Amino acid sequence: MRHRFSVQVGAVGFRIGSAWRGPIAALERLYVGYPKPDVPDMTVRLFPEKPWRRFARPSVAISGDFWLPDAAPLPLRQGLLAAEMGMNLQVALGWRRHLLLHCSAVERDGRVLLMSGASGSGKSTLATMLALRGWRFLGDEFAFVDLEDGRIHPFPRASSLKNEAVAAVRSAGGAVGPVLEGTPKGMIGYWRPPEIAIARMTEAAPPAMLLFPRFGRPENVERLAASETFMLLTQASTNYVSLGEAGFGALTRLVQDLPALAIDYPDGEAGMMLVDRLWGET
Amino acid sequence: MRYAADPPAARLTIALDELVAIYHRPSGATHLLAPPAPELLDALAEGPADAPTLLARLSRQFDLPDADPQAIAARMEELVIAGLAWRA
Known part of the structure; x- marks a missing residue:
């Protein structure tokens, strides 16, 4: 894939490949300072639903070692959510340790x-x-x-905070960002x-x-x-x-x-x- | 009707409270059972038996003055449906 990112979170090493730079840049910002895996355990791929959808109304499909056939693609501006969903999915379906x-x-x-x-x-x-x-x-x-x-x-x-939780965490002194509006789960803010x-x-x-x-x-x-x-x-x-x-x-x-x-x-x-x-x- | 079950080694049995969790090794399925179902499975370790014989086996261990073979047969039919016993 054109753009790549890897991160170690607890026991799990992830590698994420993307046809676009945007989701990778968002992951780099969100996970700055996290360790890198020696050997990744899980792979996530973000790719255009159809080849031309890399440019025209870009639409991010998710796949990986483990995936659900009916996972709906997301618009590119929600590419970070696609990456996070892909990472969750790999762990949920594939982790055995x-x-x-x-x-x-x-x-x-x-x-x-x-x-x-x-x-x-x-x-x-x-x-x-x-x-x-x-x-x-x-x-x-x-x-x-x-x-x-x-x-x-x-x-x-x-942490992915949904809707009212974003304001609740902010009022408790937490810094939430980036915030994605209009996702299938409503507003999502990352903490x-x-x-x-x-x-x-x-x-x-x-x-x-x-x-x-x-x-x-x-x-x-x-x-x-x-x-x-x-x-x-x-x-x-x-x-x-x-x-x-x-x-x-x-x-x-x-x-x-x-x-x-x-x-x-x-x-x-x-x-x-x-x-x-x-x-x-x- | 005679019933049979896998030997006790085919089951991993953990008493949680009034319910017992059973991992059935041949099927990989988990069951939560209420008394007397776990005791009935244990009683089948001596070999296949009908409801009156199972009741006699249980009575050696437990005080069961009003026990009804019909009720034992009903519990055994439930264990058959769950895949933990079969009609022998």
Whole structure:
């Protein structure tokens, strides 16, 4: 491909090839200071949907080692989103060295707080806001669970904040940029993790609490049984089935040892206070 | 109706709470089972059996004064549908 970029994020080495300079330049800015992989694990390709679409109303299709046939192309001005989606897709479909949970993760005092939830639950926003208050940011997309010892390995990609989360993080003192308008997910703003999160991206830590947050509801806390947590996390994992017995072992160990709570919270500030209180009780 | 199941070594069984998680090695499928389903699978380790025989085997381990062979047969049919047992 004409333009190339590579980056190491936690355990994963990416290489991204693009027919255009723009998405690569955006990645270089967003990931400045991240290490480079010796040997990349995952490949993403951004290419014109049709040859002439490199120039005429340029439209970015995504492919790689692993891909979904119905992934829709994006306009070139959303090329960074295409690259980020491609990187997520490679990890979600191709990674086998850890159990992957669709969770955000932050660490304090050597212990990890995991937050799982659907898009809009607030798990990315909470992780970002906690990182602005001194927690170490491990990631907002995937938690990498060690298959041997259950520790959580960081994957500190830039956090992708959607719609109201951009303003919430900005008002909490976070710098968000670039911001893409009119994407299939609405407005998306990228928040670059603090330098300490990038410098410590190889340091894993054991999980201490799992939350299933739900934004925009009156405050409520409900403890979940281990079997219910197990079922929810099999659904939140992108590679549980393909890992077979190793995934079963890692997930049963995780839910047996970990307090799991479903929390509802009305806004970001209330969410922070609730997390602080619950963390203090673990 | 007699039922059979894979030997216990074909299953990885972890008690989570009142439910038991089972990884079925031959199929690679995960199951969450409530009592008495895990106990019925264990009871089949002695060999294929019908519902009254399974009840007798369980009664050696558990206090089951009101147990009904019909209920045991219903649980076994569920295990057959789940792929963890079969009609022998």
